[in-house]
Every structure is written in structure tokens, then in C-alpha cells.
Amino acid sequence: MISRIAEAELINLSQQYKAIAVIGPRESGKTTLVKLVFPDKPYVNLENPDMRNFASEDPKAFLDQFSKGAILDEVQRTPELFSYLQQVLDENDQTAQFILTGSNNFLLQQSITQSLAGRVGYLNLLPFSLSEVENLAPTKIHELLFKGFYPPLYDKPFEIQKWLSNYISTYIERDVRQLRSIENLVVFEKFLKLCAGRVGQLLNKNTLAMETGVDSKTIESWIGVLEASFIIFRLQPHHKNFNKRVVKMPKLYFYDVGLASALLGVQKAEQLEFHPFKGSLFENMVIVELLKQRLNKGKLNNLYFWRNSKGNEIDIIIDNFDELIPIEIKSGETITKDYFKGLDYWNNLTGLTGGRVIYGGSQYQKRSHGVEVIPFASLAEINNR
Structure with missing residues (x-):
């Protein structure tokens, strides 16, 4: 069995709260983890x-069976219990x-x-982190982007694309029907695939509505469905306006890069x-990895991006309250000077120094002005730097 980093936080919560809710996408390993940590509790x-x-x-009679408590899996299905x-x-x-446990956050x-x-x-609890x-994970980037991180794909020899x-x-047949009375699931699936084609892009709901063939209110509702069931998330722009012309x-x-690849039709x-x-997709993988590092320790999401109206951009801003850490993400394996353009602009604008480039190569470098170049395989160590 693959150890989960979040186990320590689950034990920590168990010493403080009368009940614990472990939430995340289907097949992220929630049931396996809670059964491991609480082996003596009845499972339902x-x-x-x-x-x-x-x-x-x-x-009342249902709960009376469990005088010493229990594990209640997919508990959102029975709101009458609460x-x-x-x-x-x-x-x-x-x-x-x-x-x-629950796979429907809303x-x-x-x-x-x-x-x-x-x-x-x-x-x-999200699917496996890289660390x-x-x-067990593929060492080649394109193989990792194709496979993603859902636990069943690391437990049994499934055909990845079929799984x-x-x-x-x-997901479409079961979870979408629970959340919204969506009549045309074929159109919803088209919308889902269009979302995959917008990975890492600014979310323009009006354009998405036109391409899907529905109105923008429906798009907002459907995005809410995907967020509530841990399929997608929105990365917010950083709120600090250094020049008053930032993108909003x-x-x-x-949440899983393999799922995005499958929706793009990759075979x-x-x-x-x-x-x-x-x-x-590489950018998506790195950002979710950074997010997992936070969530696995019970910390809130502190990830943003920054972009101004002229197109200058930083892929990730880690906001630690008393410091902002800019990160650029590059899938290439060869370091070039273009990798540092965004960080140079940011540091000139803010008067700050430092930053990180996470890239697809294997060599770590410490550049001038405190800029680090970090191989994607060393992502697990990024919070320790």
C-alpha cells in the first residue's frame, strides 16, 4: 500500500474534532485512508x-447502531442524517x-x-502527489501527463485510456445527475471537453457559452458542478495591483492532468x-502538485497567478502573507534565457528579488539574484527550499 502524506493531518484532526470530513474526487483514496487510520470503526x-x-x-435508528461511531462513506447521499x-x-x-467521506463538495x-x-x-484528499x-510514476514527462495520479492506476495494471x-x-452519468438536473448530457460532455482545451487559459465564460451552445449562466452553473465534484478548479489572479492594470x-x-489529457482525446x-x-498540461501538473503539498498538510490554498493587461505574466504566486514567491513553469528540458523573462519583469516591477523556475529538465541551478531553477522531479522538496 502506498503511504499518504495526508495521514498525519488526519490523525491530527482526529485528536481535535468530534467528526472529520475527508473530501475529494472519486477514486482519490479517501476510503482506503480512513479505513487504515480507523481500522476498528464500522464501515458503511x-x-x-x-x-x-x-x-x-x-x-435516528440508523445512527443508534453505532454507539462508538463509524465511517460513513459518500455521506452527501443522505442529507437527512446530519x-x-x-x-x-x-x-x-x-x-x-x-x-x-464525500466526493461532492457542494x-x-x-x-x-x-x-x-x-x-x-x-x-x-486529492489523487497521489508526485512524491x-x-x-512508481513514469519518469518521462509525456507519460506522466498521460497517466495522471488516480490511485487505481498505480494499484492495478489498467489500460490507462480506457480507465x-x-x-x-x-462521473457524467452519476455525479452530474446528483448535482443538477442537466437534460442534455451530450452537451455537458462537450462542455467538459472544451474545458480541457482551456487548461491554463483565462476563463472567458461568454466564449465558452458560444462554443457549447448554451448561455453564460448555464456555463457558470456547470463550472460549479465540476468544481463541486473535484474535476476542475479556478486559479485566482493575485489581488495586489502593482500597476493598477492587472487581469481579474x-x-x-x-485536479488531475491525466483526466485532462483523456478529455483532449489523447489515446x-x-x-x-x-x-x-x-x-x-505540464503547467497544470505542477500547479496541482503545489496545491497537494498544501492540502495534504491541512493548509489553505495560497496559490495565485499574476498577469497584467499587456500580457506580462507569472504562472504562480505563492502568497505567504509576509512574502510573495513568483514561480515560472516551463515544460522544456533545456534552460534558456526566455525562462527568466517573466521573473525579471516581476522583480523590476515589485523591487523584489528571487523566484523559481520549475522545468522539465533534471539539473538544479542557483542563478544570480536568488533565482532557483528546479527540475520537476524535485517538486516534493520545493517547500523546504
Whole structure:
């Protein structure tokens, strides 16, 4: 079994909160992790129709079975439980009574906010990080972009493209129907594929609406569906205006780069070696890796990008409150002076020094003015630098 970095944070939360919610995309390893950390707790899968009906129709009797708590998997399927769960938690001071998992952030957050606010500790669990599978992951960039990081692909010898295609089909048929009464799933799938074609780009909802054939309000609703089920996220522009002309649109990224590749129609890894989207997908992979490093330790997302109206841009700004760390992301394996243009502009504008370039090569360099060039394979060490 592959160890998860987030295990330490889950144990930490279990010593503080009466209930813990582990949320993340389907197949990210939530059930495996909570069963490992809480092996003595009864496990209930609320995707099971019989269990779900019992919990929905008689929530009090359902919870009475578990005097010492339980693991409730996909608990967003039974919102009727939460008000009764509140009473159970309030009657006992024991920590880590119930462990809740969910792959639908909107429905789960809605239920917890209404009934369990202040009683629940949160852990966001995304698919594997690069450091968790460093001895198992492909070493070539195009192969890594094709495979992505969903745990089942590292557990069994699945055909990658088929597994990801099935994941997409199952997601659309099951999770999308739970969140919204979307009548035309064929159009929604077209929208999903168009999103993959916008990885790393500014999110223009009007253009996306025209290409999909729906209005912009529908696009906003559908983006909300994808965000709530941990398919995509919006990277926000940094709010500090150094010259009052910054871009205010967010950028679009996928939580798993393999899924984005599959939606682009990539059939095999070799097709990505010289693919026009290789740079955008590499950028996506690096940004999500940085995000995982935060979430696995229970920290909030502090990642932004910066871009002004003239097109000058920094791929990532890490905002540590008392310092801003600019990062440029380059998929190429050979370091060139163009890699430093964005950082030079940023440092001249802000009066700051330093920054990082994360690239597809293998050589670490420390340049003048504190700029570091870091191979993508050393991403796991970036927070220690």
C-alpha cells in the first residue's frame, strides 16, 4: 500500500474534532485512508441502496447502531442524517466519533454548514502527489501527463485510456445527475471537453457559452458542478495591483492532468511528446502538485497567478502573507534565457528579488539574484527550499 502524506493531518484532526470530513474526487483514496487510520470503526457505504434507504428513512435508528461511531462513506447521499448526527456528537465529548467521506463538495458542505458547523474538521484528499509515487510514476514527462495520479492506476495494471474514459462516463452519468438536473448530457460532455482545451487559459465564460451552445449562466452553473465534484478548479489572479492594470479573470485547471489529457482525446502517451497542449498540461501538473503539498498538510490554498493587461505574466504566486514567491513553469528540458523573462519583469516591477523556475529538465541551478531553477522531479522538496 502506498503511504499518504495526508495521514498525519488526519490523525491530527482526529485528536481535535468530534467528526472529520475527508473530501475529494472519486477514486482519490479517501476510503482506503480512513479505513487504515480507523481500522476498528464500522464501515458503511451510503452508495449502497439498502443502507442509503435505511439512513434516509429512519436516520435516528440508523445512527443508534453505532454507539462508538463509524465511517460513513459518500455521506452527501443522505442529507437527512446530519441533524441527527449533530445531536449524537453533542451528547458525547469523544473526538473522532464519526468519519465522513464525500466526493461532492457542494452537497456535503451544504449539509455540514447547516447542522455540524464547528464540530467537523476537514481534510481535502486529492489523487497521489508526485512524491507519494516517485518510485512508481513514469519518469518521462509525456507519460506522466498521460497517466495522471488516480490511485487505481498505480494499484492495478489498467489500460490507462480506457480507465479514464470510464471514469468520465461514470462521473457524467452519476455525479452530474446528483448535482443538477442537466437534460442534455451530450452537451455537458462537450462542455467538459472544451474545458480541457482551456487548461491554463483565462476563463472567458461568454466564449465558452458560444462554443457549447448554451448561455453564460448555464456555463457558470456547470463550472460549479465540476468544481463541486473535484474535476476542475479556478486559479485566482493575485489581488495586489502593482500597476493598477492587472487581469481579474481566473484561470482554469484540472485536479488531475491525466483526466485532462483523456478529455483532449489523447489515446497514448507518445502523442503528448510533441502535442501543442504539452506545456499547458505540464503547467497544470505542477500547479496541482503545489496545491497537494498544501492540502495534504491541512493548509489553505495560497496559490495565485499574476498577469497584467499587456500580457506580462507569472504562472504562480505563492502568497505567504509576509512574502510573495513568483514561480515560472516551463515544460522544456533545456534552460534558456526566455525562462527568466517573466521573473525579471516581476522583480523590476515589485523591487523584489528571487523566484523559481520549475522545468522539465533534471539539473538544479542557483542563478544570480536568488533565482532557483528546479527540475520537476524535485517538486516534493520545493517547500523546504
